[in-house]
Amino acid sequence: MRIWQQNVNKSLLAQEDLLHRAHPNDYDLIAIQEPYLDRLALTRSTTHWRVVYPSPHRTDAASRSRSVLLINKKLSTNNWNPISIPHADVTAVTIRTEGAASIHLFNLYVDAHSDTAIHATVRAMRNLGDWDDDEDLQQQALWIGDFNRHHQRWDDPGNAHLFTSANVNRAEILTRYLDVLGLEMRN
Template sequence: MATLLRDPDIGRYDILAIQEPWKNPFDTTTHHPAKDQFHLCYPDKDQTLPARVCFFINKRLDHSRWHFEEANRDLGSLNLRLGTEEEQWIMVHNVYNPTQTATERGSTLPLLGKALEQSSQHEQIIIGDFNLHHELWGGDRVQRADPNAAELITIIEDHCLTSNLVPGTITYEECDGRTTIDLCLTTAGLVGRLIQCEIETNMDHDSDHLPIVTSLDLNILKMMAKPRRNWKALDEKTFTRVLQRELPPQQRPRTKTALDRHVEEVMVALTVAVEEAVPTTIPSSRSKSGWNEECAKVLAQSKRLRRQHSLYHTEETWEAYRTARNHK
């Protein structure tokens, strides 16, 4: 998760829905190295147990047109107002459904069904880790369906949901198995707006869950990027020349009014010098402090070995990939 949020390409995405985020042992939050690009929406009602879902919302989205609601630590919802003349909302539900063998099982599905019912007048997207196996989404690879999968199928039927991943798409991959437990579901009104829903291997950062990228044709208002000064490109000769030209003569003000006026003249001179000597730039979503060529090479090596393991699935390929992942 940490390297995902530091990836130079992460700024291309509007919304990141994370399941099982890193657990901060000291506070009800998670790791957030991309504060310059994303708002963190983290459920914090439960002060005793860490949240198992969270959102990262790109700051280019108009923050007055979305808000976050938490049902509990395993279900959070994002209410997103579209940039259309009519008042239209999209509800994005981020779900973590505990495994069948978890000590504190507590299925999230009843709560999800309630949330869908409450927002039935809006189009809805459901994404998350359901920890359930069924041939409806797992394809022919599923030998035996989980009994609790029937509850999810009932929710899908009751709310006319569509599963957007191709059945059998591998979403979870570890040394001892490959399966489909992560889903992206949408209501009927969004089916025609779907552009893409698939595994994005280029954004894989060695999680056992593979990243799913979903694109929809939606009109969402975004904030305009504000230009800022590129101080690294300062033209020192121009700055010195303009400053010498614009600075007022040295003097020793004898009154407060004279001092204030002199300070103002100095500030004006500095402003003119900066405007002429320091160019402006639009911040790039790909720029990340601390990212260098060595980071890129280590990441590429890890991804290459991950692909080899996915292809051959042997102990040797797993060990090579595990070593590269730990080195990264």
């Protein structure tokens, strides 16, 4: 599976550039954080992609959605379905592979001052199965996104100025869930 991930900072120009560069022959999914949304709260795409919004998108209770997934139309709708997560910053789908395995893909925008997107994703994962069983290869999870967290486990050691106690403490919830859920960092 080939995935392009990018935060476009709500910029129409940046999103159009991404759509121009991420050719549908080269990518199966595009995970966008802080997508451009027009006055109708719709994002931009091309005819090659299906747009998946967070579950509460465009509802009265939803704040502005900060994640979307674009799924290549070459991927049959019989092979994937959205996962309902009641958070405007998390978009998720389950993709079924030829070997009958399921990949649960979560696209998160994690606000610098809030962990609610992380908690919502963990609740959804727990509803999808038992993640403590290392032998269960029938389902896998992939978290993609903009996490707005700094920690020695993934930031360049040359950026020591980022490792303030406040920043490291903000990242601890993420590192704890990485360990508990058996997720591995791939930067």
